[in-house]
Amino acid sequence: MGSAFPRASPSSSRRPSSRAIMSEFTSPGDSESMLARFEGLARKRRATRHFSQQPLERKLIERLLLTAQWAPSGYNLQPTRFVVVADPRIRSRIRRACMNQQPVKEAPLVIVFAGDHRAFDRFPETLEADLAGGAITAEYAGFLRKMVPLMFRQGPLGLNWFWKATLIPLARLFVPIPQIMAVDKRFWLAKQVMLCAMNFMLAAEASGLGTVPMEGFDAGRLRRVLDLPRSWEPILVVPVGYAKQGPAKKTRLPLERVILWR
Numbered sequence: 001m002g003s004a005f006p007r008a009s010p011s012s013s014r015r016p017s018s019r020a021i022m023s024e025f026t027s028p029g030d031s032e033s034m035l036a037r038f039e040g041l042a043r044k045r046r047a048t049r050h051f052s053q054q055p056l057e058r059k060l061i062e063r064l065l066l067t068a069q070w071a072p073s074g075y076n077l078q079p080t081r082f083v084v085v086a087d088p089r090i091r092s093r094i095r096r097a098c099m100n101q102q103p104v105k106e107a108p109l110v111i112v113f114a115g116d117h118r119a120f121d122r123f124p125e126t127l128e129a130d131l132a133g134g135a136i137t138a139e140y141a142g143f144l145r146k147m148v149p150l151m152f153r154q155g156p157l158g159l160n161w162f163w164k165a166t167l168i169p170l171a172r173l174f175v176p177i178p179q180i181m182a183v184d185k186r187f188w189l190a191k192q193v194m195l196c197a198m199n200f201m202l203a204a205e206a207s208g209l210g211t212v213p214m215e216g217f218d219a220g221r222l223r224r225v226l227d228l229p230r231s232w233e234p235i236l237v238v239p240v241g242y243a244k245q246g247p248a249k250k251t252r253l254p255l256e257r258v259i260l261w262r
């Protein structure tokens, strides 16, 4: 890992306690002002095209990534992984994998948001943690122990994949069946990872940093340059830093063009 930022003390990566988080949300009268602040934040976030070279504190980045981790995930499997690239030599190599996009060169830090195809391996761990924390009942845990492996397991040599991919669409003609992760793994991973990435970008905005989400990259090359574990799939590249210039004006489609009420 590069040396662009000072090492944080171990305590900086500790999650804030639930009590500390909840104390910020105790007054119901706060909801209007919280919403107004959140609206302002969401509207202010723009894709940053030019970054200053000002280095970033490792402590701050860890804090933002902890916030990213609070994004929801299917069955709380938390498949998002972060690859934090500060080393300018690695950044210049990944820039090529990112179609030479300028922000990858300019930003002092690039974070690759990846999805772990093996997230299901941690299912017993996350399930027990949720059970111990009182987040789920023993009855629901029992249901998940049966259901989740059915959704994710591909069996030896991926052989279960075959019947899941062929028989389930047939069964779906007769009964409702949700998306099966063992079949649509990349789609499933992309959904989960993007939620974390959005949390990260909003938290970064709140801290005065700019970001730009990027899908313009060659995943195979990126994977090789970063020497990623085999099961980690790059989903989004996000250069991060202080913006060099004000945000460009952007528009959004009128709400009535993108909404259906039923």
Ligand SMILES: Cc1cc2nc3c(=O)[nH]c(=O)nc-3n(C[C@H](O)[C@H](O)[C@H](O)COP(=O)(O)O)c2cc1C
Residues within 6 Å of the ligand: 045, 046, 047, 048, 101, 212, 213, 214, 215, 216, 217, 250
């Ligand atoms: C999934 C996704 C992929 C994107 N990929 C790129 C990219 O490769 N390069 C780039 O310059 N911008 C990229 N963008 C940024 C968009 O162009 C930008 O978000 C959009 O124009 C809206 O502008 P705003 O973010 O400033 O509101 C991407 C955005 C998203 C959500």
